[in-house]
Amino acid sequence: MPVEVKGGIALRKALKQFAPDLAVETRKELANLLRPIVQNARGFIPSQAPLSGWGKSSVTGRFPEWSSSEAKSGIGFKTTPSKPNRSGFRSLARIQNASPSGSIYETAGRLNPYGRSQAKTVTFSGTIKRKDSIQTWSYDTSAGKNYGKSNNPEAGYLFTQAMNQYGGIVDANNQVGAGRRSRKMKGRAIFRAWKEDGGKTTAAVLKAIENSNVKFQNYTLKAK
Amino acid sequence: MANPSVRIDIATEFTGKKAFDQASKSTFNLEKSVKKLAGTFGLAFGATAVVNFSKQAVKAFAADEAAANRLSRAVDNLGIGFANPAIAKYISELERTAAVADDILRPAFQALLTTTGSLTKSQELLNNAITISRASGIDLATVSQDLANGYVGITKGLKKYNTGLTTAELSSKSFAEVLGVMLTRSAGAATDYLDTTQYKMDALTIATGNASEILGGGLVNAFARIGGGTEASDAAKAIEDIAKAVAFTTETIGGLIGVIPSLLATLKKLPKDIFQGFAGAQVGKKLTPNPTVVKKTPAQISTEKQAKALAKLESDAAKRQKAILALQKKQSDAAKKAAADQAKLTKAQSIFDMEKIQIEAALKGKISADEKLRLELQRAILNEDFELADKLQKRLEASQRATAALQGALKDIKPVPSPFDEWIDALKEIGETLSKILGINVNTSSSMLNPNQPIVATQTPNSPFQEGTIPIPVTTVSDLADAATAAADMATLAANEAAAIAADAATFAATLAAGAAADAAMIPGNTIHPILPYTGSSSSIFNPYGMSSNIAGWGTNTSTVQDTPAMPPIVVNIEGLIDMDNVEGVFNQAMLNAIRKGLPQTIAGALP
Numbered sequence: 074m075p076v077e078v079k080g081g082i083a084l085r086k087a088l089k090q091f092a093p094d095l096a097v098e099t100r101k102e103l104a105n106l107l108r109p110i111v112q113n114a115r116g117f118i119p120s121q122a123p124l125s126g127w128g129k130s131s132v133t134g135r136f137p138e139w140s141s142s143e144a145k146s147g148i149g150f151k152t153t154p155s156k157p158n159r160s161g162f163r164s165l166a167r168i169q170n171a172s173p174s175g176s177i178y179e180t181a182g183r184l185n186p187y188g189r190s191q192a193k194t195v196t197f198s199g200t201i202k203r204k205d206s207i208q209t210w211s212y213d214t215s216a217g218k219n220y221g222k223s224n225n226p227e228a229g230y231l232f233t234q235a236m237n238q239y240g241g242i243v244d245a246n247n248q249v250g251a252g253r254r255s256r257k258m259k260g261r262a263i264f265r266a267w268k269e270d271g272g273k274t275t276a277a278v279l280k281a282i283e284n285s286n287v288k289f290q291n292y293t294l295k296a297k
Numbered sequence: 298m299a300n301p302s303v304r305i306d307i308a309t310e311f312t313g314k315k316a317f318d319q320a321s322k323s324t325f326n327l328e329k330s331v332k333k334l335a336g337t338f339g340l341a342f343g344a345t346a347v348v349n350f351s352k353q354a355v356k357a358f359a360a361d362e363a364a365a366n367r368l369s370r371a372v373d374n375l376g377i378g379f380a381n382p383a384i385a386k387y388i389s390e391l392e393r394t395a396a397v398a399d400d401i402l403r404p405a406f407q408a409l410l411t412t413t414g415s416l417t418k419s420q421e422l423l424n425n426a427i428t429i430s431r432a433s434g435i436d437l438a439t440v441s442q443d444l445a446n447g448y449v450g451i452t453k454g455l456k457k458y459n460t461g462l463t464t465a466e467l468s469s470k471s472f473a474e475v476l477g478v479m480l481t482r483s484a485g486a487a488t489d490y491l492d493t494t495q496y497k498m499d500a501l502t503i504a505t506g507n508a509s510e511i512l513g514g515g516l517v518n519a520f521a522r523i524g525g526g527t528e529a530s531d532a533a534k535a536i537e538d539i540a541k542a543v544a545f546t547t548e549t550i551g552g553l554i555g556v557i558p559s560l561l562a563t564l565k566k567l568p569k570d571i572f573q574g575f576a577g578a579q580v581g582k583k584l585t586p587n588p589t590v591v592k593k594t595p596a597q598i599s600t601e602k603q604a605k606a607l608a609k610l611e612s613d614a615a616k617r618q619k620a621i622l623a624l625q626k627k628q629s630d631a632a633k634k635a636a637a638d639q640a641k642l643t644k645a646q647s648i649f650d651m652e653k654i655q656i657e658a659a660l661k662g663k664i665s666a667d668e669k670l671r672l673e674l675q676r677a678i679l680n681e682d683f684e685l686a687d688k689l690q691k692r693l694e695a696s697q698r699a700t701a702a703l704q705g706a707l708k709d710i711k712p713v714p715s716p717f718d719e720w721i722d723a724l725k726e727i728g729e730t731l732s733k734i735l736g737i738n739v740n741t742s743s744s745m746l747n748p749n750q751p752i753v754a755t756q757t758p759n760s761p762f763q764e765g766t767i768p769i770p771v772t773t774v775s776d777l778a779d780a781a782t783a784a785a786d787m788a789t790l791a792a793n794e795a796a797a798i799a800a801d802a803a804t805f806a807a808t809l810a811a812g813a814a815a816d817a818a819m820i821p822g823n824t825i826h827p828i829l830p831y832t833g834s835s836s837s838i839f840n841p842y843g844m845s846s847n848i849a850g851w852g853t854n855t856s857t858v859q860d861t862p863a864m865p866p867i868v869v870n871i872e873g874l875i876d877m878d879n880v881e882g883v884f885n886q887a888m889l890n891a892i893r894k895g896l897p898q899t900i901a902g903a904l905p
Contacts, residue, residue: 075306082310107307154310155300161313162306169304176303245305260303267305278307 099285107150114266137173147172188229405441412445415614432483
């Protein structure tokens with residue numbers, strides 16, 4: 074759960090405008106705080122494809138091809154304010170997993186640990202002519218956005234199990250007290266690293282912002 | 298790159314959504330500003346009021362500008378465009394002094410100006426229209442339009458002002474005369490109006506209207522409250538000043554904020570043909586329009602020319618008015634001539650009037666003086682010759698009075714002594730002669746001649762008749778006397794006729810006597826035949842049904858005499874004059890009606 078800061082964006086603008094050196098210093102300080110978590114998270118990315126076929130080039134191109142390097146490089150941090158989300162909050166510092174394949178590895182099975190169901194199915198049937206006989210075939214497949222697309226009903230579950238061989242999903246939510254917990258703080262790489270950090274980085278980041286504020290005020294007082 | 302969904306937000310800050318935040322901020326600031334303004338004026342405005350304010354301001358300004366442009370164009374078309382500033386000033390001053398809004402004054406003045414074509418006449422008529430409007434309560438636009446119509450001879454609309462003039466007078470009198478009457482009746486109305494509260498209210502309304510044109514109607518009430526407690530005229534001026542000041546401030550601020558106004562102004566200043574030169578160069582043609590000749594502004598026209606133009610305008614208007622008057626006179630003369638022709642035509646048509654023809658025919662017949670007088674009176678009435686009819690009527694009345702006097706005089710004439718008194722003596726002598734001849738004692742005393750007592754003959758001893766009294770039912774003597782007396786009473790002037798009747802009666806009586814004597818001599822015991830009885834005071838033995846004949850004539854009842862007892866007469870009253878050819882038909886119709894209605898077809902006293 075992020076910590077809400079007031080005046081952080083204004084401070085950043087003020088630093089950039091009136092104390093560029095202090096702004097650079099603050100940005101470096103935040104980077105030093107976040108980089109260890111990033112590196113730790115990158116270490117949780119498998120060096121090979123979790124499933125043997127995932128690393129092969131996709132025929133249709135619809136499913137992102139696995140790339141360990143891309144998945145590792147996709148993990149990083151940013152200290153520039155983001156665009157406001159639907160609730161009107163802007164992020165001042167964040168750790169992100171931006172690559173497609175790395176995101177899949179991060180979140181696979183987070184919503185449906187046993188794969189999506191195939192309740193909505195369509196039966197396909199046909200015949201196969203042999204030399205000496207005619208063989209008939211038929212199978213059911215699912216249709217719809219929220220249902221499994223694979224012909225294998227256990228495809229989702231097997232896919233999740235394959236990911237779990239390299240690391241299970243970790244809940245990094247450190248919220249205490251009553252209230253609903255968001256599942257969006259669960260994952261295998263950055264969330265695992267964040268869980269292992271135990272909130273120390275959060276306190277350090279807030280401390281760094283506060284320090285920069287104090288420094289800026291001192292800077293302005295000196296300037297007067 | 299969009300923000301990845303897989304991330305850990307370490308520190309966040311709530312800033313709100315940008316669009317929502319801006320809209321909310323704008324609305325908040327707008328309402329805050331308006332509420333601040335409303336608070337100053339003691340009113341409460343919302344965002345809707347601000348929008349309405351803007352709309353009304355634009356609408357008021359557009360309407361005012363359009364009216365001003367129409368008047369300006371009308372003045373330009375008259376060739377006195379240089380007079381526009383003066384006219385605007387006149388309208389403005391009139392608005393202030395008469396408390397009539399320029400929105401009303403401009404169309405009214407335009408109507409008068411385009412109709413009269415004269416600047417001075419239009420101003421004069423507009424002032425008159427204001428006076429008449431104040432007096433009559435009719436709106437100025439209607440009054441000015443009516444005056445404009447009246448100026449060109451259309452006076453129909455002037456009836457509503459209750460001038461006391463008839464329609465004929467309105468159409469026959471000149472416009473100046475009618476206007477004079479209207480102004481006389483409306484005198485003082487405009488002056489009195491200036492002392493009323495209504496004037497002050499109107500002044501305030503006009504001022505707020507002007508403010509509405511400048512800023513918008515939405516602030517009119519607010520300014521009215523500002524002006525409360527002071528003179529209306531002062532408040533009105535203050536309102537106008539405030540409106541102008543606010544408008545100036547708004548315009549200034551609008552010019553200062555942003556670069557859009559200056560950018561638009563710059564774009565407007567760019568020549569419109571800026572691209573035409575470039576395009577023309579590409580196709581090898583000159584597309585740039587020729588430089589337009591700049592017309593002289595009104596201010597650049599010399600005063601001398603202005604005076605000449607005005608003089609020409611007034612001269613043209615005077616000529617036009619003269620032409621209108623001439624045309625009206627011509628129309629009036631034509632109307633009179635048409636009336637005279639119509640009278641002639643009516644007279645000619647009267648030749649074929651059957652009623653008149655009958656009167657003329659009757660006048661040529663043998664008629665009495667009184668009948669002639671009546672016919673002439675009827676003819677005069679048909680000819681609508683009132684003077685002659687009146688004259689004849691008086692003569693007829695005089696004649697009737699003379700007739701009535703004559704009748705009165707006739708009533709006073711004493712009855713002539715009955716000539717039949719001598720008959721009694723003669724009858725007595727006859728009776729004595731008869732008694733001597735027949736040997737019968739006939740009582741010829743006066744008592745025997747009592748009309749109610751019959752003559753009685755008694756047989757003498759020497760008489761060849763048997764003993765006993767033979768009643769003789771004779772009533773002849775007294776009845777004849779009564780008949781003669783009645784005839785004398787009825788027709789004094791017919792004395793000769795009565796005498797002849799008396800002579801006939803005497804002869805008849807003698808004959809009867811002779812006959813009776815002969816019968817008595819030849820047939821013993823036989824009685825003397827009585828004379829036929831008769832009734833009615835106006836009848837005689839020769840006219841047993843008592844009918845009298847009158848002379849038929851015009852305007853009198855016509856009676857038909859029926860002398861035959863077996864054919865009782867039918868009296869048919871015919872009023873008025875009928876064609877003699879139709880007499881038979883009228884009689885037949887009368888008979889049929891009598892039969893159908895079951896009326897008695899015999900006169901009273903006659904045997905059916």
